[in-house]
Amino acid sequence: MRKPIFTGSGVAIVTPFKDDHVDYEKLEELIEFQIKEGTDCIIACGTTGEASTMPDEEHISVIKFTVEKVNKRVPVIAGAGSNDTRHAIKLSKEAEDVGADAVLSVTPYYNKTTQKGLYEHFKAIAESIKIPVVLYNVPSRTSLNINPDTMKALSEIENIVAVKECNLSQVGEIINLCGSDFTVYSGEDANVLPLLALGGKGVISVMANIIPKDTHDLVAKFMEGDIEGSRQIQLKTLNLIKALFIEVNPIPVKAAMNLMGMNVGKCRMPLVDMSEKNLEILRKAMQDYGLI
Template identity: 45%
Template sequence: MSQRRGSSFAGLSVAIATPFQDGQVDYARLKAQLEFQIAAGTTCVVPTGTTGESPTLTHDEHERVIAETIQTVAGRIKVMAGTGSNSTAEALRLSKRAEKEGADATLQVAPYYNKPTQEGFYQHYKAIAEAVSIPVCVYNIPGRSAANIEVETIQRLADVDGIAMVKEATGKLDACSEILGTTDLTVLSGDDSLTLPMMSVGAEGIISVVGNVVPGDMLAMVKAYAEGQIAEAQRLHHKLYGLCSNMLGLATNPIPVKAAMKLVGRDTGELRLPLTALDDAGMQRLTQTLQTYGLIA
């Protein structure tokens, strides 16, 4: 198959945590995070996604975080703006605004809570793709959205101009294989620990949470596999696996990653309710995980 539609987003995309201080978005810390990612060589940053606590951002905050990200990055790396919603009208408004600000692509989470039919998913994504000229990444995460976008629906969406990528977070390698074998869409892993297995069947990278902490290692693994250095990619996969599974298994994202960022000296402030901080047992396990990896003494 010739080059896939979203191949310019191959590599490491990092789902950026939104820093909060005293209940407000801390834009100075956001800029520091972005500079850290640029220095690490990250391919693309993804603001206002799951890791960015987008459900608790006001509409004004959501738009400003995207705008500040685009302005700070200033074309040095790509920006895929999280502009999804369970309201098609809201997703359209956010996506049009992100395009106007200069986003390179839009990440569209499956509409959550309403539980659309497969036809509803199709019409939702088709409406967004037809309303903007930037590439659309379909984000399938049934663990969050309570409904799965079936492979047959993604195959239908592949015929819609503008749909370019799938962030595949079902945990099902078969779904990844089927999408890659029957469409020209780019697949990006939505689970850090599954990145290498998914790349082995044709995925082109990851939209990563762990990349907030160790972008260099995650990028090295993705690059090693892409360049045919299979043994090195496997070595890095096994190194990263414990960090990915142990850290992200402690509590709902982004609770553990925000705690980890604080422990490694890149504090992103508090969480917003209804998310709450890790308990003492969780912090102890997280500290051990980071020590084992060599991130803290």
């Protein structure tokens, strides 16, 4: 029986920049903030961490730094996906070498592939490393879905242990097909409770960057049997989540963190600052939530 890498809330942590370089001092502050507030896992260099704008050396440096500063207090999952299988294998091996507990591997984007190609892509990655692989299924970004039958086949590979699933419509089918030792995490903050009700084990979250305790409690209350308490937190978060995705992630969450005085810097190009109109919507949602 394979155990979940984590149960609860994982933060898809932002990468703070200063003068377009990684601000490692700030990153350490963010890591400590997350652990103090109860976050159960840290996911470095994912979409929210702007991995797509990082050269490999910087990418692995951020993962290595995160692993060292976390120091085994919670698991660290390293974003290591690519639409080039050889590149994904390279990043995955390097993440393993610097001590990551698992890798998060997104479906190939732009060039895409077939379902057979998806199977072979992830199989090659899994066979290249010993640590667990978490699949990342996000059709809204990649225009490619891992179908449930393909997910079942992948789940039979020993170290493919979980999926960050953004397609809620197929979560129940995945859980039925793959069984209880394959873990499903929500990739959508607004759908955490429905996913938990179907048998998911947690969330890899954007909103946890600004509300880590509530994100943790949303899952913890459900797991403890306090369904109503979990429901109340999920409902409370919905307007804030809407504002956090009013523009392309991670533009709004970084703006939110800066409004809270966290000073994480700007996103890298081609991502740009929020429009004034949307920034005001975000500010109002944060005020209503009591964050500023």
